[in-house]
Amino acid sequence: MKGGVVAATRRRESARARFVAVALSVGVIAMFTLTLSYGDFQISLPDVVRSLLGQPTPAGVDYIMHDLRLPRASVSALAGLAFGLAGAIFQQLLRNPLASPDVIGVSQGATTAAVVTLLVFGVEGGIVAAAGLAGALISALVIYALSWRKGVGGYRFILVGIGIGTVLTSITSYILTRSDVKVAAEAMIWLTGSVNGRTWEQIVPLAVAVVILVPVALTLGRVLTGMQLGDDLATAFGVRVQWSRFALLIVAVCLAGMATSAAGPIAFVAFMSGPIAARLVGGGRPVLIQAALVGALLVLVSDFIGSHLLGPRQFPVGVVTGVIGAPYLLWLLATANRSGRGG
Amino acid sequence: MPLDLKADRLSLGYGERTIVRDMNMHLPTGKVTIIVGPNACGKSTFLRGLARLLPAASGEVLLDGKSIHATPSREVALQLGILPQGPIAPDGITVTDLVSRGRHVHQGWFRRWSSDDDDAVTQALTATGTLPLAARPVDELSGGQRQRVWIAMALAQRTGILLLDEPTTYLDISHQVEVLDLVTDLNEAEGTTVVIVLHELNLAFRYADHLVVMKDGAVVTAGSPNDVLSEQVIADVFGMRCRLVNDPISNTPMIVPIGRHRVGEGDRPE
Numbered sequence: 001m002k003g004g005v006v007a008a009t010r011r012r013e014s015a016r017a018r019f020v021a022v023a024l025s026v027g028v029i030a031m032f033t034l035t036l037s038y039g040d041f042q043i044s045l046p047d048v049v050r051s052l053l054g055q056p057t058p059a060g061v062d063y064i065m066h067d068l069r070l071p072r073a074s075v076s077a078l079a080g081l082a083f084g085l086a087g088a089i090f091q092q093l094l095r096n097p098l099a100s101p102d103v104i105g106v107s108q109g110a111t112t113a114a115v116v117t118l119l120v121f122g123v124e125g126g127i128v129a130a131a132g133l134a135g136a137l138i139s140a141l142v143i144y145a146l147s148w149r150k151g152v153g154g155y156r157f158i159l160v161g162i163g164i165g166t167v168l169t170s171i172t173s174y175i176l177t178r179s180d181v182k183v184a185a186e187a188m189i190w191l192t193g194s195v196n197g198r199t200w201e202q203i204v205p206l207a208v209a210v211v212i213l214v215p216v217a218l219t220l221g222r223v224l225t226g227m228q229l230g231d232d233l234a235t236a237f238g239v240r241v242q243w244s245r246f247a248l249l250i251v252a253v254c255l256a257g258m259a260t261s262a263a264g265p266i267a268f269v270a271f272m273s274g275p276i277a278a279r280l281v282g283g284g285r286p287v288l289i290q291a292a293l294v295g296a297l298l299v300l301v302s303d304f305i306g307s308h309l310l311g312p313r314q315f316p317v318g319v320v321t322g323v324i325g326a327p328y329l330l331w332l333l334a335t336a337n338r339s340g341r342g343g
Numbered sequence: 344m345p346l347d348l349k350a351d352r353l354s355l356g357y358g359e360r361t362i363v364r365d366m367n368m369h370l371p372t373g374k375v376t377i378i379v380g381p382n383a384c385g386k387s388t389f390l391r392g393l394a395r396l397l398p399a400a401s402g403e404v405l406l407d408g409k410s411i412h413a414t415p416s417r418e419v420a421l422q423l424g425i426l427p428q429g430p431i432a433p434d435g436i437t438v439t440d441l442v443s444r445g446r447h448v449h450q451g452w453f454r455r456w457s458s459d460d461d462d463a464v465t466q467a468l469t470a471t472g473t474l475p476l477a478a479r480p481v482d483e484l485s486g487g488q489r490q491r492v493w494i495a496m497a498l499a500q501r502t503g504i505l506l507l508d509e510p511t512t513y514l515d516i517s518h519q520v521e522v523l524d525l526v527t528d529l530n531e532a533e534g535t536t537v538v539i540v541l542h543e544l545n546l547a548f549r550y551a552d553h554l555v556v557m558k559d560g561a562v563v564t565a566g567s568p569n570d571v572l573s574e575q576v577i578a579d580v581f582g583m584r585c586r587l588v589n590d591p592i593s594n595t596p597m598i599v600p601i602g603r604h605r606v607g608e609g610d611r612p613e
Contacts, residue, residue: 006439006465006468007458009437009440010439010461013440095431225444226444229433229441229444230427235416236425237447237500238416238418239416283436283440284437
């Protein structure tokens with residue numbers, strides 16, 4: 001029974017990873033249901049279920065469910081999944097917790113493109129989602145190209161990305177200040193990120209993207225167990241390193257871009273989800289599913305706090321996640337420098 | 344039986360800079376080859392080139408007569424493993440998980456983790472004496488333990504050819520000997536072809552079946568340590584006078600360096 005140690009250790013680690021995934025799924029479903037049922041107009045659980053199944057419900061329930069709360073809960077869960085997964089892929093590929101799409105200018109690319117489409121060209125609807133996606137892809141490619149020097153190094157990629165992000169944020173602010181006050185107020189969601197008042201027209205493209213890209217990311221993500229050990233060992237294991245990295249980054253950029261198009265750059269969700277999931281699972285495994293679920297839970301919980309728990313005023317979800325994420329960023333910058341890690 | 348490994352007019356470099364030029368070398372099958380040379384002589388670059396971690400600028404590496412760059416990388420990974428310098432362990436990873444990564448190439452679309460994989464990992468841990476550490480996080484281990492765990496990871500890949508880039512760096516002398524003994528065990532038990540880039544000359548002379556001495560990206564001499572070494576070769580390659588004496592333990596050459604100080608009358612520089 002000597003081989004038992006290895007098998008037992010592996011079993012224990014897999015079991016914990018599975019348990020965390022199941023517990024997070026339960027949490028996401030619970031928060032999703034709570035978002036549907038709780039509010040100024042309370043809807044009982046049986047009515048929530050009845051309304052979802054299209055059965056008759058008391059007056060007003062269907063309207064509140066289908067026009068207000070279901071879109072809100074759906075976009076929260078979907079954007080959270082997409083941001084969480086995108087962030088974890090970036091961080092694990094570049095082996096740096098700072099390398100998430102909202103820190104290095106990919107989300108800002110989507111934001112700027114969406115704001116330009118909305119305010120400069122006055123176009124709305126599905127075009128904005130397409131523009132956001134294009135913006136994310138273009139900014140990612142620019143960062144990739146500018147940081148390319150015989151391969152892409154982690155730190156250079158991040159520094160270039162932060163620079164590009166700052167430029168894009170300035171452009172967004174400039175456009176907003178030059179625009180009509182009323183339109184600009186509507187476009188404010190692009191600065192903070194909000195899941196309030198989203199329409200199905202904005203949610204469906206994100207849902208389609210999540211349904212297609214999450215399985216693709218999880219399948220491609222299998223190379224991460226090799227890539228985590230560095231490019232040399234990944235190559236030694238037979239992984240096509242440059243191709244795999246490029247493909248995974250494109251998938252992650254699409255996820256982040258689509259989520260930003262639908263809900264704005266909800267601050268720090270991509271950035272926090274991966275590390276939280278890694279802490280929950282323990283060990284050194286790549287955690288993608290868990291990070292996606294943490295992302296969904298973060299957005300659902302933050303939106304619940306922002307809309308119900310902070311007094312009579314409602315705060316957009318991005319304000320709440322920003323308040324949670326900023327101290328974490330500072331802590332990470334402080335400790336990463338001290339221990340010389342994170343690069 | 345491990346496959347035959349050979350460099351054929353292999354040139355390697357980074358960008359414009361050529362580091363290894365027109366190298367022809369046959370790595371004796373089933374033997375321990377150790378490559379030595381001064382810093383920046385291209386020995387690590389050559390090893391990386393042999394393992395296709397670096398593309399060939401010209402020439403090729405032949406594995407069983409076939410170009411390694413034309414063979415699917417996964418197929419090569421079943422035959423040839425390498426432990427490069429300075430590998431990265433993910434934060435918090437356990438010894439078992441890290442060594443399991445050596446089984447990466449044996450996993451596939453249709454082949455999940457099996458008890459064969461458990462056995463390969465267990466054997467690699469046993470061979471390196473790290474089985475008692477199996478459940479521990481790698482971050483908590485000492486430098487010597489960590490190095491043995493990395494070697495275990497390379498062993499778990501179960502390749503007929505194993506390349507090791509400075510596997511004794513940062514280890515104290517007892518662990519250096521331990522690592523080289525371990526590699527020799529593996530070579531004797533499994534007939535593995537081993538190629539090591541090593542800094543410690545006296546240990547290299549002792550453990551090498553086949554010694555390769557490199558300078559400026561080319562081979563100066565290669566063969567059995569007893570045949571190819573001389574005080575003149577060391578002076579030419581390392582730019583240092585020395586006395587070669589017999590290692591009383593292994594009957595191989597042993598270097599006694601001669602500097603400017605602490606030197607007896609007869610050996611003083613004029």
